[in-house]
Amino acid sequence: MKQPFEQVVEQHGGTVLRVCRVVLGVHDAEDAWSETFLAAMRAYPGLPEDANAEAWLVTIAHRKAIDVLRARKRQPAPVGKIPEAPTELGVPGAGDGDLWQAVGALPEKQRQAVAYHYVAGLAYAEIAGILGGSTDAARRAAADGIKNLRKNYPGAATKGTPS
Amino acid sequence: MNTSPDYFASPADPETLSRLRHRLGLAAEAEGLLDVAYTTIESPVGTLLLAATPKGLVRVAYDTEDHDRVLSTLSQRLSPRVLRAPRRLDAAARELDEYFGRQRRAFDLPLDLSLSSGFRQLVQRHLPEIGYGQTRTYRQVAELVGNPKAVRAVGTACATNPLPVVVPCHRVLRADGTPGGYVGGPAAKLALLTLEAA
Numbered sequence: 001m002k003q004p005f006e007q008v009v010e011q012h013g014g015t016v017l018r019v020c021r022v023v024l025g026v027h028d029a030e031d032a033w034s035e036t037f038l039a040a041m042r043a044y045p046g047l048p049e050d051a052n053a054e055a056w057l058v059t060i061a062h063r064k065a066i067d068v069l070r071a072r073k074r075q076p077a078p079v080g081k082i083p084e085a086p087t088e089l090g091v092p093g094a095g096d097g098d099l100w101q102a103v104g105a106l107p108e109k110q111r112q113a114v115a116y117h118y119v120a121g122l123a124y125a126e127i128a129g130i131l132g133g134s135t136d137a138a139r140r141a142a143a144d145g146i147k148n149l150r151k152n153y154p155g156a157a158t159k160g161t162p163s
Numbered sequence: 164m165n166t167s168p169d170y171f172a173s174p175a176d177p178e179t180l181s182r183l184r185h186r187l188g189l190a191a192e193a194e195g196l197l198d199v200a201y202t203t204i205e206s207p208v209g210t211l212l213l214a215a216t217p218k219g220l221v222r223v224a225y226d227t228e229d230h231d232r233v234l235s236t237l238s239q240r241l242s243p244r245v246l247r248a249p250r251r252l253d254a255a256a257r258e259l260d261e262y263f264g265r266q267r268r269a270f271d272l273p274l275d276l277s278l279s280s281g282f283r284q285l286v287q288r289h290l291p292e293i294g295y296g297q298t299r300t301y302r303q304v305a306e307l308v309g310n311p312k313a314v315r316a317v318g319t320a321c322a323t324n325p326l327p328v329v330v331p332c333h334r335v336l337r338a339d340g341t342p343g344g345y346v347g348g349p350a351a352k353l354a355l356l357t358l359e360a361a
Contacts, residue, residue, distance in 0.1 A: 001238075001239060002238060002239070003235065004199075004234045004235065004243060004246075005238075005244050005245050005246060006245050006246050009184060009187065009246070013180050013183070013184065014176055014180060017176065017183070018171045018172060018176075021171060022171055030179065030183060034183060034190065037183075038190050038191065038196070041187075041196050041246075042196055044243055044244060045242065045243055103171075119171055
């Protein structure tokens with residue numbers, strides 16, 4: 001039985017917000033969240049009942065984020081700023097600015113792989129489906145992303161190895 | 164590094180999410196995607212769930228009906244595009260407030276009766292003809308809809324009324340004057356009858 005869309009928002013809204021924040025930075029995350037859920041609501045009646053709603057939402061969020069990233073690259077770059085530069089990374093609440101600097105400095109693929117695996121909890125096979133490429137490549141991108149984060153954000157806890 | 168989802172969370176998230184959800188409701192309405200909007204209000208007969216389609220008020224539900232179950236049913240029978248979006252229910256909430264405050268004797272709201280059909284819907288369409296503070300027996304209602312033998316079916320129509328309070332099935336009593344059953348329970352039926360008798 002298909003649950004009311006309100007419950008989808010209730011259950012996955014927080015995760016999608018964090019995914020958008022890691023992929024896009026704090027500044028664009030809210031717009032990406034809004035566009036993701038509006039698109040999801042439009043498509044929701046056609047979603048199979050046994051579908052993994054979170055993976056489905058992350059896939060939509062991924063596409064919306066790509067739109068934002070493309071639009072950002074099209075915008076005339078301010079003097080001296082190249083498109084791949086760390087993004088505007090405001091900090092929500094009392095968060096840690098250094099972490100967001102480090103996340104923003106990651107290459108796009110690594111940032112996405114980290115978001116989809118470590119924030120959304122998707123399996124590497126699902127992430128490969130979203131990013132294109134192989135499961136191994138998705139695993140590698142996430143591992144490299146975490147390695148870079150550790151290197152550039154020494155404040156990060158170092159408990160064990162990421163699975 | 165321990166990168167649990169919490170790691171990228173912020174203490175401001177609940178506030179942000181509540182703002183985003185409000186914005187989603189407005190955007191969904193503007194895009195014509197809000198098939199079922201709902202809210203809940205407090206009343207002297209407990210928390211009431213109000214739900215509306217673009218056509219009108221489609222459901223009023225008592226707490227005892229289990230609001231989660233009611234929403235699941237709406238999702239199945241009408242559309243899964245269900246959001247908590249109070250704005251569409253503003254007029255209904257205001258009129259119910261006035262009713263419970265004895266400032267209103269009849270409801271003036273567009274209704275969507277698509278949750279019932281056939282004879283049940285026919286009965287429900289006629290129920291508002293029983294005025295505020297008046298009562299009828301199940302038999303009288305059967306006569307009112309032109310089917311005097313359908314006393315039992317009138318009872319079923321009242322019991323399955325998707326819009327209690329607004330469609331006044333509480334004004335239909337047993338022939339012996341006892342209240343009879345009610346979707347919100349006998350205490351709620353008595354409370355409404357008492358309110359209207361004052």
